[in-house]
Amino acid sequence: MRVQWNDSRLATIRGLARGAWIIFKMQFRRPVTIQYPEERAPVAPRNRGRIVLTRDPDGEERCVGCYLCAVVCPVDCIALQATEDEHGRRYPEWFQINFSRCIYCGFCEEACPTYAIQLTPDYEMGEYKRGHLVYEKEDLLIDGPGKRHEYSFYRHAGVTIDGKDKGEAIDEKTPVDIRDLLP
């Protein structure tokens, strides 16, 4: 190390002077600071922030209480209890997400078979008490469909039988062209 310093003493001085000059120039450049409460950095639409539970286009809860999100969650911050309504449709009786544990990895969103649980770009969730970071179902459930506006888990096209093609019976919808989802 010392040999290097001796050998390249001139280069060292030149390097120091160059660095000093660059630093000197920097004070005349515009600061890159974003003054947060007044100014905000743009957030990507797919940013992984606060988690919500969405509803399907008919206004029903999308969540069917399958527990996949709770299972996949690496920090075990999701807890729920599934139950059934009078028509046999499953829904969560209660649903808790502990945001003081959540790492916003988005695995729950990927695991969800019904697109019910989704991450949103909202990141301003500061609280003074840890307990307030445990969100109950009322806090999580939103009125809209979030991403995937048209998707409903209970929509089906049926099967082809004699005299009836897919999606022709009552309650059936025409099949989705799965290829239009491809990029």
Place this chain on the structure above:
Amino acid sequence: MSPTGAILSRMAITLGVLLLVGPLLVWVERRLLGRFQRRLGPNRVGPFGLLQTVADAIKLFTKEDWVPPFADPVPYVLAPMILAITVLGAFAVVPFTDAGAIIDLDIGLLFFLAMSSVGVYSVMLAGVASNSKYALLGAMRAAAQMISYELAMALSLASVVLLAGSFNLRDIVSAQAGLPFVVLQPVAFLVFVVAGLAELKRAPFDLPEAENELVAGFHTEYSSMKFALFFLGEYLGMMLVAAIAATTFLGGGNGPWLPAPIWFAIKMALFIYLFIWARATLPRFRYDHLMSFGWKFLLPVALLNLMVTGAIVVARAAGS
């Protein structure tokens, strides 16, 4: 006014200005460092963040005046006082105005060097009395560094003394009426600035308080007002070295059109800007590099410069 009254009033003015400008300097440094790093720096408290230091001071004042149970209480309390006293004391010989300093000392420059030497005790006592490993390591480094670089600093100032023929700072200023010594003594000037930076324990010589390895070095265990005293002492020391550099190399208050104190302030500000710029630019030295740089490069250069200066002065005296 009686001589005592004049001295007292000068003391009051100097002390007041210093204690006002010291905190301002903290703000200046933080803002300037911000600009160097393309940040804004503190800008929330008061206009342009000017009151940031006031807020920090209030925070420090209201903290508990705490002496750790494992510390040696007497030197622990004494250490920050020594720093503040020595630094403020050294300002007594700085000629801010034409009328001279608070006390017109014939050994003014020696007094400054003595005061900065006594200042080393503050750091050593703080480190040893704190009785913690970080503080001890920081104090050890600080003592070694300050003593090593003091030599080079004194030798660089000695060549100025040779030219001026006096230790009195006012005489040194008047000797520079025609030409500031920075032109005649560029080597001594560079040595003084580098050694001064080391004496201040500022980047790139901030090993004594290298925060990444030693938490805060010798003042790790300090909090509240005692920490504030160290902090204030550091910034006052910055002003002191800037003032001495301005006096000995840039001709103090000499300058056209403007009155002496204004010129003095401008020259001091130049050095302070230089110190902050250096902090923004240079990474920290390694300890062995620091020592070998001080002893094997800076000291011989200062010595050689002194010898050459002395030879020229003697030759000129013999010639005339």
